[in-house]
Amino acid sequence: MRRLGIHSFVWTGGSTQGELERAMESSAECGFKLIELAYLRPDKFDLDSLARRAKSLDLDIAVTMGLTPDADVSSEDAAAVKRGEDLLAGVVKAVRDIGGVTLGGILYSAHGKYAALPTEGGRRNSVQAIAKTAELAKAAGIDLVLEVVNRFETNLLNTTAQGLAFIEATGSDAVRLHLDTFHMNIEEANPAAAIRLAGDRIGYFHIGESNRGYLGDGTIGFDAIFDALLDIDYRRDITFESFSGAVVDESLSLACAIWRDTWTDSLPLARHAKAFIELKRDEAARRQATVARP
Known part of the structure; x- marks a missing residue:
């Protein structure tokens, strides 16, 4: 694990500059080294100021988002695809300007429940849009x-296998997968095997519980998850994500x-998550060392 992060929605809905700065401060006080933000429109937020605040707190920034239906790059509507491509290009610039290191989320389709299967043409449009964005x-x-x-x-990427096929279709070495234990718990027959498949x-990587609440208070088998991450020598970022009606904004709700x-209380949730993730990581390391010992 390179950095342990936390989503800003643990602290705030993030509608104002001050709320985001306080979320950064709370994250750093709890010992996190990365904060994940939703996409911040440059016309609404002072990105330079947020970048300086994060740097002063020794926090890296990741940004995640989902597309809207009118900017869906998996659409067969050329105008919607163009709006999506332009939006993604603008987001890349915004992430750069805020000093971000990662852009993730549902970048390949609209974020929401679809009423139909994806079309071949729509998937092709999405692949091409992501290939452009990757460059x-x-x-x-x-x-x-x-x-x-x-x-x-x-309706496009629900499993790791689908994700791997999609990024291979882009022909780009600059695209990777963003896996999430909450979603894997729903869609994968064996989440640990899916992690090993992706390598x-x-x-x-997102760590979240099956009920979106406290880690360990749901049905996810985190021992197997951390064993798999150790097996593939995962050394990139892990971010805790949890949503509650007490904090999250209406659109995400x-x-x-x-x-x-x-x-209802962010601070004990965040402290518990950090301790839980570090515990499960250390337990997995001890199990691996025991197995490897002659």
């Missing part, structure tokens, strides 16, 4: 990672179906 991200020094999510949040094609409060 821009590579030039900007930003890791581009595609989040594999559950069937209710996209070094994983560029970013609707997109992710956050209808209740899985927690």
